[in-house]
Amino acid sequence: MARAATTTDAFNAVAEPRRREILDLLAGNELSVNEIVEALGLAQPQVSKHLRVLREVGVVDVRADGRRRLYRTNGQALKPIHDWVKGYEQFWSDRFGALDAVLEELKEQEDANEGNE
Amino acid sequence: MKATSSGSAIVTLPADNQILVTREFDAPADLVFKALTTPELVKQWWGANRGAVTLCEIDLRVGGRWRYVMDAANGMEVGFHGEYREIVPNERLVHTEAFEGAPDPDANASVVTTELAEHDGRTTMTVLMEFPSREIRDAVIATGMESGMQESYDALEEVAASLR
Numbered sequence: 001m002a003r004a005a006t007t008t009d010a011f012n013a014v015a016e017p018r019r020r021e022i023l024d025l026l027a028g029n030e031l032s033v034n035e036i037v038e039a040l041g042l043a044q045p046q047v048s049k050h051l052r053v054l055r056e057v058g059v060v061d062v063r064a065d066g067r068r069r070l071y072r073t074n075g076q077a078l079k080p081i082h083d084w085v086k087g088y089e090q091f092w093s094d095r096f097g098a099l100d101a102v103l104e105e106l107k108e109q110e111d112a113n114e115g116n117e
Numbered sequence: 118m119k120a121t122s123s124g125s126a127i128v129t130l131p132a133d134n135q136i137l138v139t140r141e142f143d144a145p146a147d148l149v150f151k152a153l154t155t156p157e158l159v160k161q162w163w164g165a166n167r168g169a170v171t172l173c174e175i176d177l178r179v180g181g182r183w184r185y186v187m188d189a190a191n192g193m194e195v196g197f198h199g200e201y202r203e204i205v206p207n208e209r210l211v212h213t214e215a216f217e218g219a220p221d222p223d224a225n226a227s228v229v230t231t232e233l234a235e236h237d238g239r240t241t242m243t244v245l246m247e248f249p250s251r252e253i254r255d256a257v258i259a260t261g262m263e264s265g266m267q268e269s270y271d272a273l274e275e276v277a278a279s280l281r
Contacts, residue, residue, distance in 0.1 A: 011255060015133040085128050088136075091165070092126035096140050098162035102152045103144035110148070 010081055013057040018042065019050045023073055026060065030072045133251045138244040146207045146235035149242060153210065153231065159185065168195070179204060183212065199226060208233055214246075216257075225253050 013019060018040075025031065025039055033051065037044050051071055054060035058077040062069050126140040142149055152158045156173040164170045164187045171194075172186035184198040196217035203211035210231040215222035230245045248254035 011130070012133050012251060015130040015135075015251075017131060020130075089126050089128045089138075091167075092128065092138050092140065094167075095162060095165040096126055096142070098165050099149075099152055100142065102158050102161050103142055103148055106148045106151060106158075107144055 009057045010059055010077060011084075013053050013059060014078075014081055016050070016053075018046070019054055022047070022050055022054065023059065023078075026071055026073045030070045032068045032070055036071070131245075134248045134254050136246045136248075136254065136257075138246075140242055142240045142242060143238075144240060145238055146233040146240045149233055149240045150207045150210075163187070172196075177201065177204060198222075199229075202228070207235075219256075225249060227253075227257075 014023065021040055022036060025036060031039075033044060033047055036042075036047050036051075040047070051060060051062075055062060059074055059081075060071055061074045062071050064070075126138050129137045129139075131137050152162065154175060154177050156175050159173050159175070160170040163173070163185060168187045168189040170185060171188050172184065174182070174184045176182050179201055181201045182198065183201065184196065186194055186196045189195050198215055198217065199213035201210070201212045203209060212229055213226045214229050215226035219225050226249070228247045230243075230247070232243045232245075234241045234243075246254075248257065
């Protein structure tokens with residue numbers, strides 16, 4: 001059950017649109033606060049605040065590189081979210097795949113009706 | 118399969134009480150709207166590979182009610198119901214959605230806004246689910262995590278084959 005609590009925390013952290021932008025930016029990149037500020041055009045205190053939340057739930061790690069602090073995503077912490085989103089996407093894809101079939105039939109019916117007119 | 122497939126659904130979490138699903142369909146918006154709001158058609162896709170839709174009632178007017186019941190693969194009946202709030206044919210549909218298996222379904226109901234945008238005969242559908250609170254959305258997510266990955270591809274193939 002501990003897993004669910006962590007997952008929920010991470011979900012909440014990730015749900016905020018700005019934080020998602022930061023995570024997107026950090027995917028595969030190690031960046032400093034200033035580089036994130038520049039890329040997103042946000043105020044530095046705002047970025048720092050978001051990074052703090054992301055670090056608290058463990059989805060972002062930080063390391064010192066000389067005087068700079070570099071941030072990167074923690075794939076392991078993001079995995080439960082990724083897995084859920086994939087599972088949920090699969091459910092909707094299954095449902096919409098069935099809807100595709102219905103739409104194909106409707107299109108065929110329309111074509112047939114037009115042919116009769 | 119190839120000709121009808123329009124790619125996978127994309128799921129995002131725009132705010133902490135929301136879930137957004139986006140998908141493109143190879144059909145004009147009026148047909149998509151028809152498939153979303155006609156009981157005999159909803160029965161054919163809404164259950165997907167999860168089970169047969171045994172009941173589908175749609176009273177398509179503002180304030181009108183809807184109710185779907187699915188016979189899930191595990192023998193359980195799963196019911197959803199709600200009320201239509203906004204109807205713009207071929208463009209926009211807003212309804213509430215209560216899961217009858219949840220405690221106090223109506224108090225925990227979500228508001229679902231479905232929008233259709235047609236371009237070159239294709240239609241992008243967005244489904245925005247807004248929950249009364251972050252906790253309720255997370256509960257929905259948690260439920261999905263338990264059951265979401267247990268999908269049987271055999272069942273999927275069966276449904277796909279029967280729809281051909």
